[in-house]
Amino acid sequence: MTNVNKMIINMAVFGSTHNGKSSAGNILLGSTDFYSSFDPCSVTKDCSLGHSCYLHNFMHQGEQEIALQVQVLDTPTYPHSRLSMRHVKQEVKKALAHHFRQEGLHLALLIQRADVQASDPVQLLQEVLGDAWKNYTAVLFTHAEKIEEAGFSEDEYLHKASDTLLTLLSSFQHKYxxxxxxxNCREIKILERIMEFIKENHYQVLTLT
Incomplete structure (x- = not known):
């Protein structure tokens, strides 16, 4: 009989209005934990933690099966249309410390629409995650089907990207x-890519205070 061990991966999603931050969190969890809808204003006002079911047969170490559970912290949009920047920063920092102080944060995902190269809330990431934030951050491009519809490959898209975005990706060691x-099976494919980033970090976590 195959032995089963359990692993929990802690993540947080950040992003601007209309980038699909909460929807991306739901995909990672394979659920609808986070409220997501179209709205001219920012939708998410509070931090919320979601848990996935354990994913069996996702990973193996030798003959030992690793059952993976994902925890995702959804954060308020930044900048926010209704909340002050100070309030958002305080709430996010408090939630990160409350949920991940003991186990740490494996990865922060900056959610960015592939069809809209807007400014990214890197200031929030810097202030709430600390000096080592770049080592524990990756970019998730939503609406990537728009790239295909425009006739571009992913490499062509990145070749034509703005200098700001390219500099950002370079600072993240091109984790995107x-x-x-x-x-099909987009949750599994995204999680497989995320696990590659976490393995490259030797499963180290960002310590939060």
């Missing part, structure tokens, strides 16, 4: 993922 709306 493209999320396609109609992709």
């Amino acid at each position: 993922i493209f999320q396609y709306k109609k992709e």
Whole structure:
């Protein structure tokens, strides 16, 4: 009989309005834990923690099966249309410390629409995650199907990207993922890519205070 061990991965999602931050969190969890809808204003006002079911047969170490559970912290949009920047920073920092102080944070995902190269809330990441934030951050491009519709490959898209975005990706050691709306098993494919980033970090976590 195969022995089963359990592993919990802690993540947090950050992003601007209309980038699909809460929807991306739901995909990672394989659920609808986070409220997501179209709204001209920012939708998420409070931090919320979601848990996935344990994913069996996702990983193996020798003959030992690793059952993976994902925890995702959804954070308020930044900048927010209704909340002050100070309030958002305080709430996010408090939630990160409350949920991940003991186990640490494996990865922060900066959610960015592939079809809208807007400014990213890197100031929030810097202030709430500390000096080592770049080592524990990756970019998740939502609406990646728009790239295909425009006739571009992922490499061509990045070749034409703005200097700001390219500099950002370089600072993250080019840790990025493209999320396609109609992709089969997209949760598993994204999680496999995320686990590659975490393995590259030797499963180290960002300590939060």
